[in-house]
Amino acid sequence: MTAEARALTRRLQAIDPWEPDPDRTRALLRDIGGAWADCSRSVHELLPVLRRFSTRQAAPGTPAPGEDGPPPGESMLAELFHAFHARLAPAGHVSLSCVTLASSPGQATPRVTRPLDDRIVPTGSGRLDELLVVGDPAEASATLRARYGPPATGTWLGLCSTPDTKTVERTRARATNVALIARALNYTGGIYTPDDVLLELLATGDADAAATLVTLCDGIADSEVLLDTVRVLIHSGGNRNEAARRLFVHRSTLEYRLLRIHELTGINPASPRGLMTLSASLAGLATGHPSAARIPPPTRGQEPADPAHHPPIVP
Structure with missing residues (x-):
């Protein structure tokens, strides 16, 4: 690892995941993510550092992980991942797609069995039940199929994209609902987006589905x-x-x-x-x-x- 890469790793380790000013944390992550891309390093080299943030103890008086949104390591991962690919994109702008997998009852969740490329990162602990993938739904779907082939029988993937890292948690929740709806309706195993279950999403109170519907x-x-x-x-x-x-x-x-x-x-x-x-x-x-x-x-x-x-x- 180069001296610059080591310095960036130390900067990432020094971030306080419970920093009261989230904009300051996001700015630091964007800076580190972009600089990491400039070093031509794999974004996966930073995942062990981010995993530790998910279990670090909060300061007294602050919400514990899971009580007020996702664990800090997950939201930080989304910000860093987005900044990394925004630096590599010709126009400096990318979308992220959240992918959630639902399996048939009793079926084990697949584990990562091969190295992931820099376009895909798991947000869970080495499993494929929750992923972040670079690109809009069409691009992300193509990436997943190229990497893993068609979804296995009895597995449904909900895929939803966002251009804004501030809405990643809401986007992930929509992806989860899409996967669960496709499973509940016994659709053929595959990759589904909100457009595929638009009417059913209305039953969940999904405001984005209502906005899409009227257009x-x-x-x-x-x-x-x-x-x-x-x-x-x-x-x-x-x-x-x-x-x-x-x-x-x-x-x-x-x-x-x-x-x-x-x-x-x-x-x-x-x-x-x-x-x-x-x-x-x-x-x-x-x-x-x-x-x-x-x-x-x-x-x-x-x-x-x-x-x-x-x-x-x-x-």
């Missing part, structure tokens, strides 16, 4: 024809033949509109889940979201219907 219709907000098509399909219980009849259009015209809605929103209105998602999005817009003013009122083909007596969903 889904932005792509069709200026099209009265497409909005009416969604509304009529909802009132028709997903029955496309019935929706075409109410709209006074040919079935092929309706299919074209549904394709355009899919292209503009990323949500497939022809699927039961997609239609439920668009229905919830329109409901959110109607309750005061800024985009609501852009949404024109219903026009034709939308006579009130009893939701309990919708026609069956048919292809």
